[in-house]
Amino acid sequence: MRFDSSLLGLERRTAEFRVSSVRLAQFAATVNDTNPRHLAGDVAFPVFATIPPMQAAMEVLSKVTDLPRLHGEHDIRLYKPIRPGVRLFSRAVLHGVRPSRAGVTVAIRTETADAHGDLFDQQLLTTLIPGATLPHAYGADSPGHGLPEDVKSSAPKFAACFDMHEDQTRRYCEASRDYSEYTTRLEAARAKGFDGLLVHGLLTMAFACRAVVQHACSGDSTILRRLACRFTAPVILTPGQAISTSLWQWDVEEHRPVFGFESTDARGSVVIGHGRAELQS
């Protein structure tokens, strides 16, 4: 693929995003969350943070390529929990474009803050353009969040399995406002080469996050400081689909508990790898 290096640093900003308890509660219900604080809309389910900056990120991405792409990785650093009444402003910046074994990755960095400049979160969204090639890497590398093999070979500290419902993707479209056709229309999914409706990557990440909040955070999502993962395989919304997540107590860095996680679908395929959750110290 061709890349215009002058695009590095390209920035887009979003209009103001106000937060209501209803919107927070709707999001939690959409990912089948059972956490009472999320369902009451008192505080946002962590993956909700991906919604405010998404349009800006997609606008940046659309300037880089119009080739078919997949959500490759997502890395969220959380500084303040999102609560009803906050007014958020996001910006997205082209971070790097790099060749990889599977194609070319495009990394976009986002920041979300309120009108006073108080930072709520930073994210690194990486998309993969399968099969594309690029002679050079442009821009900065992305920080890793891989799970070491020796950790993964040990028994997980926690495990949780959550079922996906028949209308899961349709409900997530409404909660996220990502109405990608292949998530709700079989014809569109088949046209993309999938044999069923494709589950949004962030919806799968939300299911893994439920396990993280429930077990690693003991139900208190406000102590989660980082949630990062790689989408290793597409999840298809088949009858009986479920996401099983295993968590390993990995390390303590700078007094912060760190967990690794990995998720599989109902067929046992690893759909989320390199999962990393960091908690506040």
Add this chain to the structure above:
Amino acid sequence: MIERVSHRNVCDSSSVATFHTIVGLFVYGCSQEPERPAILVEGGLTITRRELLARTARFAGFLAGRVRSGDRVVVMLGDRIEFIVALLGIVANRATLVSIPHTAQETDVGQILHENAPTLAIAGTQQAALLKKHRTNVPSMRDILIVEGPEPEGLTEFGHSISSDVLHDSACRRDDLVTLNYSPRVTGVKRGRMLDHGWWLRVLDVDQRLYQRSSQDRQLCCLPICSVLSVLQLLTSLSTRGSLIAMRAMSASRFWDVVRNLDATEVLSYGSMPATLLQGKPGTQERDHRMRIAFHAGVPKDLHCELAERFGFDWLDNYGNTECGLMSRVPMHMARELIGSGSIGLEVPDVEIRIVDEAGNDVADGIVGAALVRGPNLFRGYVGHPDLTSEGMRGGWYCTGDLLRRDERGLLYFIGSNEDVNRHSGESIAPSQTGDSRFTGPV
């Protein structure tokens, strides 16, 4: 010397100037994200962009053999989504929609039919009965399509199995007449205003350049879907990746439930809505929502501060009418500063406003005078009344019949009107319709 103010952050990348017709904009908007809701109706009905496009394409195909370029089609419907399907289907065939308020009286209906000689009518059951009474006097009207049954199926039987490219490959042009609008008037001769694609697109273009929206935004519409303003809201949401929320008749008791549950971020307020909302019982729900702006023509000065503080979002004043579309708006960056000032803001991009005395000379700042407006794509005149059209124009400027004043910063103030109507951003609405007399008095 005091500096003149101007609109800041005018976002030209949000312009819709690349579209030549509203049909093109509609097809583009619906095709971009077909599964996104186009319209969410209070009560549960949701129409996706795909569905709206498909219904409209079928109906446009149905009309293809029934109306010709330049024909007029009377539409007399209540608050039903089929109005949108009818409008775009008619316009795609280069015919013109003649909108008759569904509550119009028999004599008014007779006058409008006589003036327009329509070839076809589309009406609700009750309205069709009224139209039939006039059929012998309107030989051009070959058929009346009756819209009945559950919404949005009212037009389904017309074009049920038709596959047509009339909508997607429409030959309509920018100077084709889109609508002839007869707004309810309290007194005098009813005047049908001729609006072409250029008029519609200019209003959409100016609004979108002045106010940035995103895919997370939803516009709340409390007027019937058949009003000019509602159609403008829908076309805006289609071209900005948003959705339209259709509330069925304004009600203070349901307002915040609709806002919260359907996630409205913007409302087009009209008439007595501000006062009605303030009369509601205070509660936490009126602060716990995502609404960030209300557009309103003639925000009551004495209520403005209370509105903003109590509900937690800006109420931005506009000035406009059906003839000229949107003429002025409070600059976004001055929304807070001008609370309670009564200012209707500044001319929007591409529009000029002069304030003149009786002799037609420009008056100094601070002096009240008659407002004249000039700009691209104003209305094309009053149907059947070239005398009224030319009377309204003065050397290329349209005489609004309104009295304005400009302050030393260039900000405009509405003083009064010779017309017994409220002035909204693109449509005239009689006080009897809105239940408000506030804006007819001095601001």
